[in-house]
Amino acid sequence: QVHLVESGGGLVEPGGSLTLSCKPSGSIFTFTVVGWYRQVPGKERELVAHIFNSGTTEYADSVQGRFNISRDNAENTVHLQMNSLRPEDTAVYYCKAQKLVSSYWGQGTQVTVSS
DSSP, X not given: OOOEEEEOOEEEOTTOOEEEEEEESSOGGGSSEEEEEEEOTTSXXXXXXXXXXXXXXXXXXXXXXXXXXXXXXXXXEEEEEEXXXXXXXXXXXXXXXXXXXXXXXXXXEEEEEOO
């Protein structure tokens, strides 16, 4: 069974920064893609950013230029650096790791952007 350990959520003022981290059990290179999704009550979970095994990254239009996803091979961890945070970034953020036929989700971490 794969487990994803998330960390880094919290409360931040508009314009501030936070970094989320996702550490899977087992080597991160066994996953074809690892990414972050977010969800607010009443809405569907949406992709924020993900990074493929090749290192290719993709971002939602709403976070392009503000967020950066990266992989730390030594720490076996994927980081999501979130800058210039806005109130509309408030959500529960979930890490997702995919293999060819299976997907795994973290427990979620709350990010609140408010003054």
